[in-house]
Amino acid sequence: MDMADVAVVWFRRDLRVHDNPTLQRALEENDRVVPLYTFEPGLFGARSRWIDEPRIGRRRARFVRESVQDLRQRMHERDGELLVRHGDPGSVVPAVAESVDADAVHAQRLPGTEERRTASAVESELESVGVDLTTHWTHTLHAIEDLPTAIEHVQDTFTPWKDSVEANSSVPEPLAPPESVPTPDMDGGSIPTLSELGYDERTDDTPGDDTPMPVPGGESAALERLQTYIFERDRLREYRETRNGLLGMDFSSKFSPWLAQGCLSPRRVKRAVDRYERERVSNDSTYWLVFELRWRDFFQFQLAKHGDAYFTPGGIQDREIVWNRDETAFRRWADGETGFPFVDAAMRELAATGYQSNRARQNAASFLANTLRIDWRWGAAYYESSLLDYDVASNYGNWAYVAGVGTDSRDRAFDVLWQAHNYDPDAEYVRHWVPELADLPPRYAHEPWRMDADEQARYGVELRVEYPEPIVDPNMHFDGPSS
Ligand SMILES: Cc1cc2nc3c(=O)[nH]c(=O)nc-3n(C[C@H](O)[C@H](O)[C@H](O)COP(=O)(O)OP(=O)(O)OC[C@H]3O[C@@H](n4cnc5c(N)ncnc54)[C@H](O)[C@@H]3O)c2cc1C
Known part of the structure; x- marks a missing residue:
C-alpha cells in the first residue's frame, strides 16, 4: 500500500499547534496536510433548547473567531494555511476531503453527545468519498488509554478516581509544535465576521486593559497568560490561598477560556507547573492547580461514560x-x-x-x-x-x-x-x-x-x-x- 499523501485535519476544540497529537499524527503519516476549521451554523447564532438565549453568546463567538485567527497565523508561520469555512461539518469536511483528494481525515475526539453525533455524521459522509475518519482524544491531562479502568468503569466520585489516577497513571509530556505544516497551495477562505455568524457587531466587547476580563482568544495569548500568571507575576506560589477570590485577574489562573477551546493544552500547563516546582517552590499551591485540572479531567471522562444521562x-x-x-x-x-x-x-x-x-x-x-x-x-x-x-x-x-x-x-x-x-x-x-x-x-x-x-x-x-x-x-x- 502506498503511503498516504494528503490528510485533512479537522480542528474542533483543539485550536493550537503545541501538544496537538492529531496534527502530529497527520504530519507523520502524510506528505501534506490540510488544516480545516468550520464554524457550525448549528451552534453559532443558534438558540438554546431550554431557554430563550443564544447557545453561544457574542462574547464567546468573538473569542472563538480570535482563536481561529491566531491558529491561521500560526499556520502561516509554519508555511501552512488554515482553511476556514462556515457550514455543517457533515458536508464541509467530506467536501474538502474530496476536493484535495485526501487519503485520511484526522480529528479530535470529544465526549459531548452532540459532538459525537457530529463526528458520526462526518464519518458516514466520508464513507461515500472513501476516506476514514480517525479521531484522537487529546484534551485531558491523563490519556484515555492510560486510565486505571475502562471508560465505562470510571468511578462516579471524584476522590477515589483522583487517588487511583494519581497512583496508576502518569501525565504524558506535551508535544512540541511542528516546525512546518506543508499545505497544498489553496485559498484558505475568509473568517466569517460576527454579523455573518449571526451576532451584532459591537466594539465594546473587544478586550482591552479596562475590560473586566481581558482575555483575547488564541494560542498565542494563552501561552502568554501561562507565562505571566505562573512566572512573571509569580501567582502560583499562593494559588491555593487566593483561588476563592472574587475580584481581579490574578486570584486564579484564568486559563479556562483557552483550555475550553483547546488553545492551551493541560499538559503544557502541567509542564509549566513542574518547571516552577523545580526552579522556585513546590508546595500545596503548585499541587492544587494540577488537582483542579484533574477535576476538569474527571468531568470529561464522566461525560464520555454517561452520555445523554448527563443532561x-x-x-x-x-x-x-x-x-x-x-x-x-x-x-x-x-x-x-x-x-x-x-x-x-x-x-x-x-x-x-x-x-x-x-x-x-x-x-x-x-x-x-x-x-x-x-x-x-x-x-x-x-x-x-x-x-x-x-x-x-x-x-x-x-x-x-x-x-x-x-x-x-x-x-x-x-x-x-x-x-x-x-x-x-x-x-x-x-x-x-x-x-x-x-x-x-x-x-x-x-x-x-x-x-x-x-x-x-x-x-x-x-x-x-x-x-x-x-x-x-x-x-x-x-x-x-x-x-
Ligand atoms: C456551576 C458551575 C459551572 C461551571 N462551568 C464551567 C465551564 O463551563 N467551563 C469551565 O472551564 N469551568 C467551569 N466551572 C469550573 C470553574 O468554576 C472554572 O473552571 C474556573 O472558575 C475557571 O477559572 P480559572 O481558570 O481561573 O480557574 P483556576 O482556579 O485557575 O483553575 C485552573 C483550571 O482548572 C480547571 N478547573 C478548576 N475548577 C474546576 C471545576 N470545578 N471543574 C472543572 N474544571 C475546573 C479549569 O480548567 C481551570 O481553568 C464551573 C463551575 C461551576 C460551579
Whole structure:
C-alpha cells in the first residue's frame, strides 16, 4: 500500500499547534496536510433548547473567531494555511476531503453527545468519498488509554478516581509544535465576521486593559497568560490561598477560556507547573492547580461514560426531584435581580464579562437549583450561553454536582448569606457589581432587607425602588454545608 499523501485535519476544540497529537499524527503519516476549521451554523447564532438565549453568546463567538485567527497565523508561520469555512461539518469536511483528494481525515475526539453525533455524521459522509475518519482524544491531562479502568468503569466520585489516577497513571509530556505544516497551495477562505455568524457587531466587547476580563482568544495569548500568571507575576506560589477570590485577574489562573477551546493544552500547563516546582517552590499551591485540572479531567471522562444521562433532570443517578419551571423567577436570577446581593453580583458580573470565579458560580448555581428549585438545566443553559470558558463537560457536570444530581448526591445547598459574609467580608465584590449598594456598610450591602425605613432613606437605597426585595424569605432555613 502506498503511503498516504494528503490528510485533512479537522480542528474542533483543539485550536493550537503545541501538544496537538492529531496534527502530529497527520504530519507523520502524510506528505501534506490540510488544516480545516468550520464554524457550525448549528451552534453559532443558534438558540438554546431550554431557554430563550443564544447557545453561544457574542462574547464567546468573538473569542472563538480570535482563536481561529491566531491558529491561521500560526499556520502561516509554519508555511501552512488554515482553511476556514462556515457550514455543517457533515458536508464541509467530506467536501474538502474530496476536493484535495485526501487519503485520511484526522480529528479530535470529544465526549459531548452532540459532538459525537457530529463526528458520526462526518464519518458516514466520508464513507461515500472513501476516506476514514480517525479521531484522537487529546484534551485531558491523563490519556484515555492510560486510565486505571475502562471508560465505562470510571468511578462516579471524584476522590477515589483522583487517588487511583494519581497512583496508576502518569501525565504524558506535551508535544512540541511542528516546525512546518506543508499545505497544498489553496485559498484558505475568509473568517466569517460576527454579523455573518449571526451576532451584532459591537466594539465594546473587544478586550482591552479596562475590560473586566481581558482575555483575547488564541494560542498565542494563552501561552502568554501561562507565562505571566505562573512566572512573571509569580501567582502560583499562593494559588491555593487566593483561588476563592472574587475580584481581579490574578486570584486564579484564568486559563479556562483557552483550555475550553483547546488553545492551551493541560499538559503544557502541567509542564509549566513542574518547571516552577523545580526552579522556585513546590508546595500545596503548585499541587492544587494540577488537582483542579484533574477535576476538569474527571468531568470529561464522566461525560464520555454517561452520555445523554448527563443532561437529564435527575442526572446520572436519575434522582426524583420535582423541578420548578417558573420563568419569572428564572429571569430575576439571570438578570441579577433576586434581592440577594451576593447572587446578583455574580449574575451581573457574568453578563458584563462572561466570567465568574468558582466561588461565585457555586453560589449562584446553588441559589437557582437548591433555593429556588428551578430546573438546573435552565441555569446550565444560561451559563452555556454566557460563559467565555463554557465547556460542556465542566459546565453540566458542575451544575449537576451543585444541584445534587451529579456524581454524588450529597446535598450541596450553599448558605449564600454565610458565604457572602465569609468570602466577601467587606462587601467589595457586591458593591462593585451592584453599584446601587455601593454606599452601604458591608452588613447591609449583603442583607439590605435589614435596613429599616429610616436607614433606607439615610443611605438612599429604598427597597423595591432602588433594589429588589428578596425573592424568597431570607430567614428561611438554608440547609446543607456552609463551607
Ligand atoms: C456551576 C458551575 C459551572 C461551571 N462551568 C464551567 C465551564 O463551563 N467551563 C469551565 O472551564 N469551568 C467551569 N466551572 C469550573 C470553574 O468554576 C472554572 O473552571 C474556573 O472558575 C475557571 O477559572 P480559572 O481558570 O481561573 O480557574 P483556576 O482556579 O485557575 O483553575 C485552573 C483550571 O482548572 C480547571 N478547573 C478548576 N475548577 C474546576 C471545576 N470545578 N471543574 C472543572 N474544571 C475546573 C479549569 O480548567 C481551570 O481553568 C464551573 C463551575 C461551576 C460551579
